[in-house]
Amino acid sequence: MEPVILRTERLELSLPVEADVDAIYAACQDPGIQRYTPVPFPYERTHADGFVRQIPKDWEAGQNLTWGIHEAGALVGTIGVYRVDGMGNGELGYWVAPEARGGGRLVEAAHAVIDWAFSPDGLGLTRMEWRAVVGNVASARAASRLGFRYEGLLRQALANTKHRDDGWIAALLVTDDRMPQPWPVLED
Numbered sequence: 001m002e003p004v005i006l007r008t009e010r011l012e013l014s015l016p017v018e019a020d021v022d023a024i025y026a027a028c029q030d031p032g033i034q035r036y037t038p039v040p041f042p043y044e045r046t047h048a049d050g051f052v053r054q055i056p057k058d059w060e061a062g063q064n065l066t067w068g069i070h071e072a073g074a075l076v077g078t079i080g081v082y083r084v085d086g087m088g089n090g091e092l093g094y095w096v097a098p099e100a101r102g103g104g105r106l107v108e109a110a111h112a113v114i115d116w117a118f119s120p121d122g123l124g125l126t127r128m129e130w131r132a133v134v135g136n137v138a139s140a141r142a143a144s145r146l147g148f149r150y151e152g153l154l155r156q157a158l159a160n161t162k163h164r165d166d167g168w169i170a171a172l173l174v175t176d177d178r179m180p181q182p183w184p185v186l187e188d
Helices: 018-027 031-036 045-061 105-118 137-145
Strands: 011-014 065-071 074-082 089-096 127-133 149-159 164-173
Touching: 011 105, 018 045, 018 074, 031 127, 045 065, 065 105, 074 105, 089 105, 089 137, 105 127, 105 137, 127 137, 127 149, 137 164
Parallel strands: 089 127
Antiparallel strands: 011 065, 065 074, 074 089, 127 164, 149 164
């Protein structure tokens, strides 16, 4: 699959490139990103280099599709559709650098990715999942604003190099209205 560039009013979603390595490395020093995402720990600059080199290969395979979230040319996060199975399913995943959090960038980027992933001209997905470590309230709030429906708890299902955790799972179907959803695990 060829990489796709997506644009919103203020963001460009495109493959991270070598010039983004320093920004990726810096963002992945954040304790929240290290705690709640599957990045290696400790996160070294070589990990960022390898990540950027792997992304075009993943696009070619069509299973893990990552974009860099760029604002005014600077990388402020990453977002992707992962575990694309060829049967209409995928999983939304993301992180945003600490200095870029707030201001709706993530939700703006996610709308563009979801629109493309559900489109027949994109992936043509039927179902998109979202998963997060229990306690990652910021990610859960974003997913609920995007219209994901909370589906439950995955016991000890999420693991990274440092932790094995219970996870929240939610999903969005192509037929869902994408209106913000109340979740029983969030205090609204």
